[in-house]
Amino acid sequence: MIEAYLIHILILIAIYAIVAIALQLCLGFSGLLNLGHIAFFGIGAYTSALLLLLGVPFIFCFLVAGLMAMVFGFILAIPTHKLKGDYLALATMGFSFVVYAVLLNWTELTRGPLGIPGIPKPNLFGFSFSDNFSFLILAVVIALGSYFIINRIVKSGFGKVLEGIRDDELATRVLGKNSFKMKSIALGVSAFFAGIAGSLYASYITFIDPSSFTIMQLIPVLLIVIVGGLASLPGTIIATFVLMALPEALRFVGFPSSIVGPMRQILYAVILLLILIYKPKGFFGRVEME
Amino acid sequence: MLEIKNLKRYFGGVKAVDDCSFKIEKGKITALIGPNGSGKTTVFNLISGILKEDSGKTLFDGIEITHMTVEETSNLGISRLFQQPRLFGNLSVRENLIMAIDEDNTRFWKNLIGYKLDREKGDKINEIAKLTSITAFMDKQAKNLSFGQKRLAEIARALVKPHKFLMLDEPVAGVTPPLRKEISELLLKLKKQGETILLIEHDMNFTLNVSDKVVVLDSGKVIAQGSPKQIKTNPKVLEAYLGD
Ligand SMILES: Nc1ncnc2c1ncn2[C@@H]1O[C@H](COP(=O)(O)OP(=O)(O)OP(=O)(O)O)[C@@H](O)[C@H]1O
Ligand SMILES: [Mg+2]
Numbered sequence: 257m258i259e260a261y262l263i264h265i266l267i268l269i270a271i272y273a274i275v276a277i278a279l280q281l282c283l284g285f286s287g288l289l290n291l292g293h294i295a296f297f298g299i300g301a302y303t304s305a306l307l308l309l310l311g312v313p314f315i316f317c318f319l320v321a322g323l324m325a326m327v328f329g330f331i332l333a334i335p336t337h338k339l340k341g342d343y344l345a346l347a348t349m350g351f352s353f354v355v356y357a358v359l360l361n362w363t364e365l366t367r368g369p370l371g372i373p374g375i376p377k378p379n380l381f382g383f384s385f386s387d388n389f390s391f392l393i394l395a396v397v398i399a400l401g402s403y404f405i406i407n408r409i410v411k412s413g414f415g416k417v418l419e420g421i422r423d424d425e426l427a428t429r430v431l432g433k434n435s436f437k438m439k440s441i442a443l444g445v446s447a448f449f450a451g452i453a454g455s456l457y458a459s460y461i462t463f464i465d466p467s468s469f470t471i472m473q474l475i476p477v478l479l480i481v482i483v484g485g486l487a488s489l490p491g492t493i494i495a496t497f498v499l500m501a502l503p504e505a506l507r508f509v510g511f512p513s514s515i516v517g518p519m520r521q522i523l524y525a526v527i528l529l530l531i532l533i534y535k536p537k538g539f540f541g542r543v544e545m546e
Numbered sequence: 547m548l549e550i551k552n553l554k555r556y557f558g559g560v561k562a563v564d565d566c567s568f569k570i571e572k573g574k575i576t577a578l579i580g581p582n583g584s585g586k587t588t589v590f591n592l593i594s595g596i597l598k599e600d601s602g603k604t605l606f607d608g609i610e611i612t613h614m615t616v617e618e619t620s621n622l623g624i625s626r627l628f629q630q631p632r633l634f635g636n637l638s639v640r641e642n643l644i645m646a647i648d649e650d651n652t653r654f655w656k657n658l659i660g661y662k663l664d665r666e667k668g669d670k671i672n673e674i675a676k677l678t679s680i681t682a683f684m685d686k687q688a689k690n691l692s693f694g695q696k697r698l699a700e701i702a703r704a705l706v707k708p709h710k711f712l713m714l715d716e717p718v719a720g721v722t723p724p725l726r727k728e729i730s731e732l733l734l735k736l737k738k739q740g741e742t743i744l745l746i747e748h749d750m751n752f753t754l755n756v757s758d759k760v761v762v763l764d765s766g767k768v769i770a771q772g773s774p775k776q777i778k779t780n781p782k783v784l785e786a787y788l789g790d
Contacts, residue, residue, distance in 0.1 A: 408658060413651030416641055423634040430594060430628075431646050431707055432620035441654050487636070543636050 263388045265504055270395035271456050273496040274402045276480040277489055278449035283478075284486035284543065285410050286442040287422030289341065291474060292332055292348035295355035296325040296447040298469030300454025302359060302366060305375045305464055314378040318455045325451025326444045328355075333440035340425075352471055359466040371465025375458050395456055402449050407489055409445065418442055419487070422543070476500075479524050483531055485541020494540070499527070547572045547711055547742050548593070553602035555588055555766075562588040564766035566602070570711075570759075575733060575743045577753040577774075580763035581786060586746045587629055589763070590713055594626055595619045606711070625709035629716050629746075631696040635689030639680060639699045642688055643671050646707040671706055678702040678732065694721045701729070705736075712736075713744045718752060730756050750787070754778060762786065 275297055282288045300321035307317040336347045359366050366372070377386040378394060385391045409415050420428040421435050429435050458464050476499065484495030503520040511519065537544055548570040555563040563585045570576045578586050591597040593604055595616045604612050611619050634642050647667045650656055675681045678698045683691060691699060701717060717733075718726045733756045736743065747753045753760065754774035762770040762777060764786040770777060777783055 405658070408660070412657035412660065413645065413648050413663075414654060414657035416637060416645050417651050419637055420634045420645055423636055424632050426596065426616070427628070427632040427634065428645075429616040430596075430620055430626060431703075432617050432649075433645075433652050434617045438652060445654075 260388065263392050265501065267388065267392050267395050267460055269496055269500045270392070270399040271453050271460065272477065272480070272500060273399050273493055274453035274456075275450050275477050276484070276492050276496050277403060277406050278446045278453070279477055279481050280484075280487070280489060280492045281406055281410065281418075281449075282442055282446045283481055284488070284492075284541070285415060285422065286418040286439060287425075288439060288443065289345040290348045290443065290446070291345050291471060291478075292351035292355070293446070293450055293477065294469050294471060294474040295352040296329060296450035297454040297457070297473075298355060298359060298464075298466070299328055299447075300325045300451025301458040301464050301469070302372070302454075303451070304455030305372050305458040306365070308376045308459065309372070309374070314376075314380060314459070318378070318452055321455035322448040322452040325454070326448040329444040329447025330440055332447075333436075333443045337436045337439055349471060352469075352474070356466055356470055359469065366466070369465060369467075371463055372458075373463045375462045375464065377462070378456075378459050391460060395460070398452065398456060402452070403489065403493070406445075406449065410487075410489065414438075476524060479528055483527065483538050485538030486543040488538070488540040488542065491538060491540025495538075499524070547607060548744070549605040550589070550593070551603040551605070553589070553592055553604065554600045555585075555592055555597060556600055561766045563592065563599075566763070566766065566768055568761045568768060568771055570742065570744055572742050573737070573740050574758040575737050575745060575756055576759045576761065577745045577747060577757035578761050578763060579747060579750065579753055579777075582748075584763040585766040586763055587715055588766075590626060590715055590744075590746065593619070593713065594624065620707075623708065623710035624713065625704045625707045625711070626713040627700055627704045627715055627717055629719070631693070631700060633688035633691075633696055633700055633703070635687070637688060638685050639688055639691070639702075640671070640684045642699065642703050643675070643684075643706050646703045647671060649708065674702050674705050677735070678705070679728070694725045697721055697725075697729075701732070711742045711744070713746075715746045716748065717745070719748065726752065750778075 279293045282290045303324040304317040304321035307320060308314065332348065332351055336344055339347055360368050377384060385394045417428060417433050417438055421438055425435050480495045480499050481492060483499060484491035503516060503523055506519055507516050531538065551567050553563055553566040566589060578589065580586055588597065592599050595614050599612065603610060606622055606624065609622065611622065644663065645651060647670060648663055650661065675684060678701055680698050680702050683695055688699060697717065704712060718729050730752060733743065745757065757774055760771065760774055760777040761768055762783050769782050769786060770780045
């Protein structure tokens with residue numbers, strides 16, 4: 257019983273870790289406060305779910321989920337590329353509202369508020385990941401792969417240019433680096449990983465509806481990125497473990513489920529406040545928040 | 547090398563740059579001087595493409611760069627130092643220089659696969675680091691440097707960036723007298739190596755010592771140009787500076 261529960265939590269940690277390191281690429285490394293991130297997660301989840309239900313093999317659904325989100329990432333980069341800080345946050349938040357509204361109202365495609373039930377579990381080369389333990393292995397492998405790729409990007413010269421844009425965009429452009437192209441790629445790649453995480457999520461929970469992809473669902477992810485520390489990938493992973501496990505711990509101490517839900521929100525709010533006051537770099541961050 | 551023709555840029559009623567024309571010759575140090583607010587930095591921003599001109603033209607090596615973006619102008623071979631320090635604060639000095647010299651670092655797939663910076667580029671960084679005396683703090687985070695160190699590191703970054711023409715906006719403003727002397731010697735060394743430099747500077751003595759040609763701006767207009775000797779005795783210039 258406890259074991260099954262642990263596996264469940266670990267799967268969610270693996271999925272959220274992907275979403276968080278993807279956001280870290282945007283926010284921590286490129287300085288883009290992208291509040292539309294959750295929409296990419298949703299676009300991936302819906303793309304994958306709908307294709308799976310059409311009988312398309314999982315591997316394609318998974319990749320197309322990433323690519324679809326990436327296309328939207330590139331599209332979002334166009335109108336927002338001249339915006340900074342709060343304005344960028346507002347515009348990207350607007351994007352997540354638009355995506356939410358489309359998911360809710362395009363009922364022929366998404367079934368609107370009824371959501372999509374019965375999403376098939378992944379099946380790769382004849383092997384079905386239908387029990388949670390094998391799903392956990394799949395999720396961890398994909399999370400490790402995502403970490404490897406994003407880590408490689410941020411450690412490369414390309415990643416340093418992104419950091420340059422974060423620190424001083426004009427100075428980066430004066431060095432001849434096309435900041436629009438760089439930011440578009442950062443947003444696109446980040447969206448890709450959020451999209452594949454969405455695909456995993458849809459197949460794990462087997463049910464999705466628009467309410468899983470609102471700005472409220474982004475708050476824990478944002479918190480993970482900030483607590484872990486801007487521009488730190490290991491910090492992001494540690495923070496994912498801690499922040500996902502902490503509310504669950506409440507359950508073990510004996511709080512009933514009806515209290516754990518609201519407590520989680522309060523807990524997150526308190527942690528965010530404490531971090532902003534006492535540790536503005538997060539626990540492993542190199543970069544101060546502005 | 548660079549030619550500016552009837553450049554004009556107003557901010558509302560302020561005539562920041564008003565019908566400016568001058569030429570910059572290859573291998574020479576040209577100084578752009580003038581009282582506070584006379585439009586010097588605006589001229590730099592117009593050349594770099596950071597600001598758009600209301601009218602006029604800029605030619606670089608015979609190519610019209612008037613309507614080019616900041617990146618395009620830069621990639622044609624124009625490097626510049628800003629008036630205010632603009633290093634990438636969270637990166638080390640070395641990373642600042644590598645980013646400037648590496649022309650492949652905006653290529654996504656190449657970077658994902660991985661490549662090594664050319665040896666020559668590494669050598670160039672070391673050479674410039676020595677020349678600008680920044681070797682001691684190459685691995686420090688840029689935001690932790692002193693003002694003078696920042697200035698030197700930023701000059702180094704402008705130098706390693708591949709370029710044919712260098713624009714320096716007040717490289718010695720606010721630095722200590724010994725450092726000022728060091729930077730002026732550096733400029734002369736650079737000229738010997740064949741650099742073409744456009745220099746903005748307030749300090750007349752400093753400017754007249756290092757430059758071959760001086761252009762004097764006042765209220766956005768070129769009021770005089772010529773050799774340092776001619777400028778020193780030009781009554782219009784004296785008036786602009788004394789009236790300041
Ligand atoms: N972005 C801007 N918006 C409005 N006015 C501006 C802008 N940039 C410059 N100005 C105005 O244009 C005039 C010229 O400014 P500029 O910065 O070019 O002078 P400068 O010669 O570099 O002065 P300093 O020696 O103080 O650096 C000033 O009156 C300034 O207030
Ligand atoms: Mg100025």
